[in-house]
Amino acid sequence: MIQLDLQHAHLKEDVKAYQEQVNQIDESLRMKTCKGNDFIGWMTWANDYDKEEFARIKTCAQKIQNDSDVFVVCGIGGSYLGARAAIEMINGLYAQKKPEIIFMGNTFSSSYIAQVMDYIKDKEVSVNVISKSGTTTETSIAFRILKQFMEGKYGEDAKHRIYATTDKARGTLKALADKEGYETFVIPDDIGGRFSVITPVGLLPIAVAGINIDDIMKGLHDGMGEYGDADLDKNPAYRYAVARRILQNEGYDVELFVNYEMQMQMIAEWWKQLFGESEGKDGKGILPDSVCNSTDLHSLGQFVQDGKKILFETNLYVEKPMIDLTFPSDDENLDNMNYLAGKSIDWVNKMAAKGTLQAHEETGGVPNIIITMPDMSAYSFGNMCMFYFKAIAMTTLMNDSNPFNQPGVEVYKKNMFKLLGKE
Numbered sequence: 001m002i003q004l005d006l007q008h009a010h011l012k013e014d015v016k017a018y019q020e021q022v023n024q025i026d027e028s029l030r031m032k033t034c035k036g037n038d039f040i041g042w043m044t045w046a047n048d049y050d051k052e053e054f055a056r057i058k059t060c061a062q063k064i065q066n067d068s069d070v071f072v073v074c075g076i077g078g079s080y081l082g083a084r085a086a087i088e089m090i091n092g093l094y095a096q097k098k099p100e101i102i103f104m105g106n107t108f109s110s111s112y113i114a115q116v117m118d119y120i121k122d123k124e125v126s127v128n129v130i131s132k133s134g135t136t137t138e139t140s141i142a143f144r145i146l147k148q149f150m151e152g153k154y155g156e157d158a159k160h161r162i163y164a165t166t167d168k169a170r171g172t173l174k175a176l177a178d179k180e181g182y183e184t185f186v187i188p189d190d191i192g193g194r195f196s197v198i199t200p201v202g203l204l205p206i207a208v209a210g211i212n213i214d215d216i217m218k219g220l221h222d223g224m225g226e227y228g229d230a231d232l233d234k235n236p237a238y239r240y241a242v243a244r245r246i247l248q249n250e251g252y253d254v255e256l257f258v259n260y261e262m263q264m265q266m267i268a269e270w271w272k273q274l275f276g277e278s279e280g281k282d283g284k285g286i287l288p289d290s291v292c293n294s295t296d297l298h299s300l301g302q303f304v305q306d307g308k309k310i311l312f313e314t315n316l317y318v319e320k321p322m323i324d325l326t327f328p329s330d331d332e333n334l335d336n337m338n339y340l341a342g343k344s345i346d347w348v349n350k351m352a353a354k355g356t357l358q359a360h361e362e363t364g365g366v367p368n369i370i371i372t373m374p375d376m377s378a379y380s381f382g383n384m385c386m387f388y389f390k391a392i393a394m395t396t397l398m399n400d401s402n403p404f405n406q407p408g409v410e411v412y413k414k415n416m417f418k419l420l421g422k423e
């Protein structure tokens, strides 16, 4: 279970003063009467998910592991970030597992697309094209190139190496997959893209990466209970949601997601979409930004400490590292580092976090929220999803916005389509 510490946030209002509002919003989520009420399938997904399809994900993952050097996952936004975030967090950044997972369909950069195509050309490849709408342009461009490559390489057999994850009935991708005879997986109608890592969108790539997806579902399921109470004393996700609103009332318009693990950087990217698209609308919302420390203490650290007071930090601490190392002793001690000999490097990391917290809080006057997760396991990933889902739903509804749409994203697309000459 995730722990929340608000002691370093120095809130000027009492979180409990919001209990009545939280009760009402919680009720509206449960009764499905809130704004965006047709997109709250994630709340009970850990019970409701299609067990037959879940078994099929595992079977396909095994086939892909056996017959592929590379698994290309083609998608963007919610159809990309969650899977990558989970795989990197759970497996680490240099997992020597087969197949290697590569992401495409997340850019118009021809340089990137060409590099991937060159890298995979002599390897055994399987492809997972993922799009809820089935019409996303980045994904469609990459997938046409991949499809032609796969057909050239495997002929008729290409269709046994292409997996499509999309809406159950609508969209160009669904029609194409049916026509070509691809194995397909369904993105449920009532779960939006940025909540979809817990559906086949995330689960197939995650399973192909050799991660136990039962553990993810168990963490998610336990999270339903752990973050399911309307009582603010019993629900850390709702306390976090309220604390954000209080901090914004105090004038903090930026939330900096802080972590100390390199393999969590994509979690920050996933969180940015989840929070930014959910809350940034109607002229309201907190801008989500992120740093990975101590790396970024040597860049953005200066601004956080001394710059304009526009931000608060939300630290995501991990109690237990994936692997710990002991710092070695050296007879000559030319680098004067022997004072750390025999110490755990994770302990050094934690002391850096502690010292930073003190510096930012006490000297810099920056409010700090602390979220602690036990480890970087599959179970903890599933559990963390429920924590953040509940938090963003509550905090956005407190702003009287719909947490589950993203109307603002369409504006650039319209302009782009006009420039591209799309009918």
Ligand SMILES: O=P(O)(O)OC[C@H]1O[C@H](O)[C@H](O)[C@@H](O)[C@@H]1O
Pocket: 076, 077, 078, 079, 130, 131, 132, 133, 134, 135, 136, 139, 193, 194, 277, 406, 409
């Ligand atoms: O899954 P897709 O329909 O291809 O959508 C991929 C992404 O693109 C859109 O523009 C939305 O802003 C995102 O919320 C979505 O996750």
